[in-house]
Amino acid sequence: MDGGDVVVVTTTVRTATTDEQPKVLCLDYRTPVTTAASRARRIGAGCWRKRKAKARAAAAPVALPGLSGRGGPGQTGPDLLDDDQDGEDDLR
Numbered sequence: 001m002d003g004g005d006v007v008v009v010t011t012t013v014r015t016a017t018t019d020e021q022p023k024v025l026c027l028d029y030r031t032p033v034t035t036a037a038s039r040a041r042r043i044g045a046g047c048w049r050k051r052k053a054k055a056r057a058a059a060a061p062v063a064l065p066g067l068s069g070r071g072g073p074g075q076t077g078p079d080l081l082d083d084d085q086d087g088e089d090d091l092r
Helices: 036-041 045-058
Strands: none
């Protein structure tokens, strides 16, 4: 190159659009998912909300054995919540 030649370098930056990305279908309903999080999970946003609600309902607190009711099976001794029989305090 002589001192007078000009070299022009151009670069093309391509951003992936949803048209260029491979189609990802929801595992539940086989409908296309569009958001990045849904594509990563392979589950659509609506299906994900339904799954989370179902999981929360399944993980709801359950009664422990012997603590399901007052005086239930597995409970030994007096109930601490019973009212005083004679109406007097035992703390004197």
